[in-house]
Amino acid sequence: MTAAPSTSPPPDFARASVHHYRSAVLATGARWQISADHLAGLAAECAIKAILISFLGSELKPNGMPHHPEMKFAHPQRRQRNWDGQHGHLPALWEQLTAVAHRRNDTAAGLLFSQLLWENPFADWDVGDRYCDGTTLTKEHVDRHLKAAHDLIAAHEQARILGTGTLV
Amino acid sequence: MTTPPPPSARFDAAWKQALAHAGQAAQRFGMDVVVTRDLLGRASLLVDDRAAPLPADAPDVLSASAAFAAATHPFTGLEPVVLGSLLFAPDLFFASSDRTEISASHGSVGSVHALERTVIGTDWTSAPVSAQAPNDEDWDRRDRRVAMYGFKGGVGRSTATAMLARYLADRGRCVLVVDLDLESPGVSNLLESPSGIPRHGIVDHLVEAAVGHGDGLELVARGTALPVRGESNGEVWFAPAGGTPRAGERSDYLAKLNRIYSDLAPLTPGDSPRPFATRLEQAISACENQVAELSRRPDVVLLDCRAGMHDIAAVTLTHLSGLALLFTVDNPSTWEGYRMLFEQWRQRQDHVSDLVERLRVVAAMFNSAGDINRLLALQERAYNLFADTLYEPDSTYISAPDAEDAPHSPIPILFGNDLIGLDPLRSSAWPELPMVEAVYQTFTTTVERLLPSPHPEPS
Numbered sequence: 001m002t003a004a005p006s007t008s009p010p011p012d013f014a015r016a017s018v019h020h021y022r023s024a025v026l027a028t029g030a031r032w033q034i035s036a037d038h039l040a041g042l043a044a045e046c047a048i049k050a051i052l053i054s055f056l057g058s059e060l061k062p063n064g065m066p067h068h069p070e071m072k073f074a075h076p077q078r079r080q081r082n083w084d085g086q087h088g089h090l091p092a093l094w095e096q097l098t099a100v101a102h103r104r105n106d107t108a109a110g111l112l113f114s115q116l117l118w119e120n121p122f123a124d125w126d127v128g129d130r131y132c133d134g135t136t137l138t139k140e141h142v143d144r145h146l147k148a149a150h151d152l153i154a155a156h157e158q159a160r161i162l163g164t165g166t167l168v
Numbered sequence: 169m170t171t172p173p174p175p176s177a178r179f180d181a182a183w184k185q186a187l188a189h190a191g192q193a194a195q196r197f198g199m200d201v202v203v204t205r206d207l208l209g210r211a212s213l214l215v216d217d218r219a220a221p222l223p224a225d226a227p228d229v230l231s232a233s234a235a236f237a238a239a240t241h242p243f244t245g246l247e248p249v250v251l252g253s254l255l256f257a258p259d260l261f262f263a264s265s266d267r268t269e270i271s272a273s274h275g276s277v278g279s280v281h282a283l284e285r286t287v288i289g290t291d292w293t294s295a296p297v298s299a300q301a302p303n304d305e306d307w308d309r310r311d312r313r314v315a316m317y318g319f320k321g322g323v324g325r326s327t328a329t330a331m332l333a334r335y336l337a338d339r340g341r342c343v344l345v346v347d348l349d350l351e352s353p354g355v356s357n358l359l360e361s362p363s364g365i366p367r368h369g370i371v372d373h374l375v376e377a378a379v380g381h382g383d384g385l386e387l388v389a390r391g392t393a394l395p396v397r398g399e400s401n402g403e404v405w406f407a408p409a410g411g412t413p414r415a416g417e418r419s420d421y422l423a424k425l426n427r428i429y430s431d432l433a434p435l436t437p438g439d440s441p442r443p444f445a446t447r448l449e450q451a452i453s454a455c456e457n458q459v460a461e462l463s464r465r466p467d468v469v470l471l472d473c474r475a476g477m478h479d480i481a482a483v484t485l486t487h488l489s490g491l492a493l494l495f496t497v498d499n500p501s502t503w504e505g506y507r508m509l510f511e512q513w514r515q516r517q518d519h520v521s522d523l524v525e526r527l528r529v530v531a532a533m534f535n536s537a538g539d540i541n542r543l544l545a546l547q548e549r550a551y552n553l554f555a556d557t558l559y560e561p562d563s564t565y566i567s568a569p570d571a572e573d574a575p576h577s578p579i580p581i582l583f584g585n586d587l588i589g590l591d592p593l594r595s596s597a598w599p600e601l602p603m604v605e606a607v608y609q610t611f612t613t614t615v616e617r618l619l620p621s622p623h624p625e626p627s
Contacts, residue, residue, distance in 0.1 A: 018256050154257035160246055161214070161261070162285040163207030 011064055013053065014160075017046035017153050024146060033137050038130040040145035041090050041122060047152035048097050049087055055159055056100045058087065068100055090122040121148035179209050182243035186211035187270060187282070189236045193249075194271070194278035196228060202261050203270075204245065205284045211236075212245030214252060216262050216278070221253035268515045309456065311490035311620050313469045318495030319505035321352075321475035323532040325495050328581055328611065329472045330358035331604070333391075335612035336468055337402030341622050344388065344459050344466040345406040346370065346452055348484060349474040350425060353409030359391035360406060368411035371421065373451040374428040378442075380435050382450070386411065388458045403463060407455040429479055445483040452488060467622040477509065486513070486523060491618055495532040496578065498546040503553060510557035524558045524565075524575055528618065530611065531578035543580055550576035579614045582607040 024039035049066045052058035058068045071085035087093055098120075121144050129137070177185060183205065190203040193213055202214040213236055215222070215229075222229055233249040240248070252258045267281035314332075318325045326349070333343045347355045350371060368385040376382045391404040413419040432442040452469070459466050473484045485492045496502055513520055529550045531543060551569040554576040559565050565574045 021256075150257070154260060157256050158260050161204050161206065161212055161250065162283070 008064065010060055011049075011066075013046040013050035013066070014153075014156060017043045017050060017149070017156070019043075020046060021146075021149050021153055024149070028142060028146065033139070033142055034130060034132060034134050037125070037137055037142045037145055038127075040142065040149045041125045041127065044122060044145065044149040044152050045090055045093055047149060047156055048090075048093055050156050051152065051159070052087060052097060052100060054156065056097075058100070061086070068096070071096065071100065089127045090125050091120050094120040094122055121145065176241050177239065177243065179243060182209070182240045183211065185239035186213070186236070186243075187280070189213060189232070189239060190280045190282075191271065193232055193236075194273075194280050196232065197222070198276045198278055200262065200273060200278040200281070202267060202281045202283050204261065205282065206245060207285050208243075210243050210245045211240050212247055213249045214255075214261050215249060216252040216258070218252045218258060218262075222251055224251060224254065308620075309453065309469075310488065312467065313452070313471055313489040313491075314615070314619070315471045315473055315481075315484045315489035315492040316495070317473050317481055317485055317492060318475050318532065319509065320497065320502050323495045323497055324581065325475075325532070326355040326358060326472055328495070328530075328532070328608065329355050329470050331608045332612055332615060333359070333404045333406075333470055335608070336616060336619075337404045338400050339616065340400045340402045341467040342403045342459070342464050343405065344456060344469045345391075345404065346455055346469060346471050347407065347409040348448075348471050348480050350409045350428070350480060351474055351478075355472040356406050356408040358393065359404060360389060360393050362412060364389055364392060365408050365412040367414060367417075369408040370451050370455075371410050371424040371428055373454055374447055375424045377447065377450060377454075378427075378430075378432055382454060385454070386458075387455045388462070390463075405459045405463070405466065407452075444479060445487045448480070448483050449488055465623050468619055476505075486519075490526060490620075491615075492527050493530045493579075493615070494527060495530045496546070496550065497532055497534075498542070498549065503549055507553055507557065510553065514557050520558060521560060524554075524563075527558075527575040529576055529578045531580040533583040534578075534580040543578060546578050547576065550578060579611050581611045 020039045020043035024036045024043055027033075027036035027039060049058070052068065053060070053066055056068070057070065058066050060066055065086055067084065067086040069085060087096055124141065125145060186203050186205070190201045190213055193199075193215055194201045197215055197217065199220075200216040202216070204212045204214060206212075213232070229249060229251070237244045237248040252262060255261070261283060264283055267283045270280040270282055273279040316325050316329045316332075329345060333345050336343045345355055345359060347353050348370065349355065353369075356365060366386045366389040368387050370387075372385055373382055373387060376385060388405050388407045391406050410419065410421045410424070428447075429444055431444055432447065434441055452471070456466055456469060471484050471489060473481045475481070494506065496506070513523060531546050534543065534546070548569065551574075554574075555566055555569075558575075565571060565576070568574060569576075571577060
């Protein structure tokens with residue numbers, strides 16, 4: 001079945017990432033940890049999708065969903081064996097970013113983002129956690145997720161203005 | 169009627185326009201401006217309005233943006249004018265240590281800085297590594313390193329390096345020669361026969377250390393092609409560009425060479441990034457440490473670096489050496505090359521005075537034939553170049569064109585036809601030929617005088 005073309009305007013992941021990040025910071029100040037953590041993850045998701053589209057070859061499908069056209073075949077070790085290259089939620093999205101960035105022969109693009117790719121800071125994040133009761137959510141979790149989102153948004157902004165050199 | 173194509177500027181003209189518009193914006197808005205140039209050469213103006221945010225649709229902003237785009241097309245960034253108040257991480261631009269000051273703020277006019285992202289070559293203008301984390305040992309190491317550099321190749325730089333090493337060892341010093349001419353290595357062949365070349369070289373250290381695997385390499389060997397004379401306890405060690413693999417081992421030099429020039433992310437999350445300058449410094453330090461382990465600390469380290477505008481030379485001259493010998497022959501292309509180089513350095517006013525004190529011109533292959541006037545002519549050209557570019561207006565060198573120890577004062581290496589095609593391995597006594605000694609005498613004795621004292625004997 002083919003998805004129907006979307007009638008909404010195309011997503012602006014870069015702007016959305018900043019909105020979610022600023023909302024997350026506000027929520028942190030108000031000690032709304034569950035919301036802060038949820039928004040930090042969404043901010044990072046949007047920043048990653050913006051990076052993938054701006055610099056690493058991902059495209060929007062007619063329904064507005066981003067995907068990478070060269071990533072149709074599942075990596076043998078991937079959990080989603082039938083992944084068709086569509087970018088969804090963290091933490092799997094992080095692995096997609098890693099896979100795409102490492103596939104690139106473009107040294108400069110690889111370098112910019114390789115500094116962000118050491119380990120998945122969202123391995124313990126799930127979009128469904130907005131329903132959690134908050135008892136297992138620590139300040140350390142939220143801070144780590146916020147910092148990772150900040151660095152991703154800054155990397156995208158810097159690359160837009162200076163090109164994809166290193167972040168040194 | 170067809171529409172005329174939009175006016176367009178070539179690369180240099182576009183940048184000149186971008187800088188001019190940056191100056192106008194700093195004046196018009198009374199705010200600091202950073203003019204960026206990306207990997208393709210496309211420029212944007214970043215106006216720091218964080219203290220008093222401007223509306224993005226203010227007529228001033230829109231007209232500045234339109235004028236900037238028209239003047240710099242097609243080298244215009246994705247957004248011609250970017251307001252700092254709208255940036256997510258403005259300090260990455262307005263507080264970046266990579267900025268170069270174009271003009272300082274004065275009165276109600278803001279400052280202008282340039283911030284460039286290039287593929288390679290940022291090391292030509294970046295601040296010295298040792299200035300970023302100075303400690304006594306770092307300074308001592310740097311002061312003992314001598315960069316041997318020529319803007320043009322083929323001027324006898326490697327031979328002079330070997331001769332200098334031999335002379336200093338004769339005088340009791342422990343000398344290490346590092347072959348940094350990685351694209352056309354050679355100085356090692358003047359110091360050792362192929363069988364004595366160590367197993368690894370500088371390129372091995374650069375690729376292995378990149379993945380945290382730099383320990384245990386065999387990087388240095390003691391040179392035997394230039395036996396040290398007399399009772400001296402001097403030594404000549406060398407570190408080749410690439411090693412000689414053991415029998416049965418394979419070494420793909422080109423595959424390594426093609427991977428070494430990157431700036432790298434930290435090896436461990438949270439550590440500092442590893443720019444190329446730092447990586448090369450670590451490779452040289454590893455060679456020095458090996459000589460110290462096998463014998464004693466080197467008193468002098470000669471860095472034979474490749475000719476031309478290249479990152480290796482940039483790093484070696486500006487970051488890694490205490491003395492930089494600039495090999496020069498008196499012809500227009502050499503002077504034009506050095507002028508380009510010096511004008512790059514002049515952009516970093518914060519460390520240019522430190523750099524100038526470490527430079528000395530060498531009159532390479534100087535065919536004097538008893539005519540001192542030719543050396544004076546070369547000195548005058550060198551003086552004019554330094555005075556135009558690197559000397560501060562109040563420098564004592566400005567008033568002393570014929571000062572003997574000024575950076576522009578040329579140290580001559582005479583020219584002799586007999587030196588052409590010399591095969592040092594076939595005639596190991598070649599440095600002792602009277603003709604050869606005469607050629608290098610002024611050079612070797614002058615450089616010796618410029619070096620730090622040898623390390624004291626361990627008690």
